[in-house]
Amino acid sequence: MNMAFLNSRTREKIIKNMFFGIALACIITLGLITLFLFMEGVPIFDLVSVKDFVFGMYWYPTSDPPDFGIFPLIVGSVFVTILSATISIPLGVMSALYLAEIAKPKMREIVKPIVELIASLPSVVIGFFGMVIVAPFLQEVFDIPTGLNMFNAALMLAFMSIPTICSISEDAIYSVPNALREASLGLGATKLETIVRVILPASISGVSTAVILGMSRAIGETMVVLMVAGGAAALPQSLFDPVRPLPASIAAEMAEAPFRGDHYHALFATGVVLFIFTFFFNIIADMIAHKYKQTGDATL
Structure with a gap:
């Protein structure tokens, strides 16, 4: 036509x-x-009730009789995600504020492409870095039995999330109308006060979107946690205990699970739990973003 x-x-x-x-x-x-x-x-x-599946303390799918309790896997996923968010959100947002409001244009032109390049690194490369470099370092510095643990996994997930949060947040902050900056400075506010009380609130919707995207990647990440989390399906007692998040368990065991067997269905049910977990995370984060969505200059 x-x-x-x-x-x-x-x-x-x-x-x-x-x-x-x-x-x-x-x-x-x-x-x-x-x-x-x-x-x-x-x-x-x-075979097993929803309550026993979600809150069961033991995951031994190949034993006789098998135990299909994924609570340690859920706790591992939640702890790794929260710890990763604690590291990545402040660093990502502060980096974005620096690039958009403080850095000179030449510095911004150099750093911004580097950040976006880091965001495109394959997860297996980051996982390999965590295994070969970070794990021995943690083991030696903190004198722990293994460097493949929850803290290592959180560090690697934060490393993956920071570029995404930084890049998208920087775009949102940079797009804030100059009228808001000029009005704040004209009223006698300092540069720091303008950033904290004017620029950041005005861009909170875009920053929230950046956080959602960054943390969504961390929640569902498989390869990194499979390589560096330690793979222990047990409740962690400290930051340096090995854990097995939900995606790692699915990836590690799906190949050995008999097709349409109980283990096979249990892994898919684990995927359902992960799906529900990420779905509600995105819903809550989206509600927060819409609550603080900027509707124009009059918002402030």
Whole structure:
């Protein structure tokens, strides 16, 4: 079809329908994936109750009889994510504030591409770095039995999340209208007061989006936690105990689980729990972002 012979309204309608079809295909695909996940995970609850599965303390899927308790895996995921967020969010946002408000243009032109390049590093490379460099360092400095532990996993996830948080937050902060900066400085506020009380609140929606994207990557990350978390399906007693987050357990055991067996269905049910966990995290984070969404200069 030659678009040149169509009037503007017809071309617009064709393009609109094309984008609608693409969006609909994406939604249907995601829906089918979700349906498949639940169809393969729900059968395990014929063998074990939801309560025992979620709050069970022992994960021995190959023993006789097997134990399908994923509570230690959930705790490992939550602790690693929280610790990672504690490290990555302040560093990512502060780095973004520096690049957008303090750094000279030449410095920004140098640092910004480097940050975006780090964000594109494959997770297996980061995991390998954690195994070969960070793990021996932690083991020697803190005199612990192994450097493959929860703290190492949190460090590597933070390293993965910081570039994403920094890059998107910097764009959001940089796009704050100059009128707000000038008004604040004109009223006698210092540069620091302007950043903390004007710029950051005005860009909180974009910063929240950056945090959501960064932490979503950390929550669902598989390769890094598989390589550096230690792989122990037990409740951690300290920062330096090995753990096995939910994605690591799925990745490590799926290949050895008999097809359509109890272990197989238990791993898919673990995926369902991870899906629900990330879904509610994104819903809550999105609600926070919309609550503080900037609607114009009059917001402040």
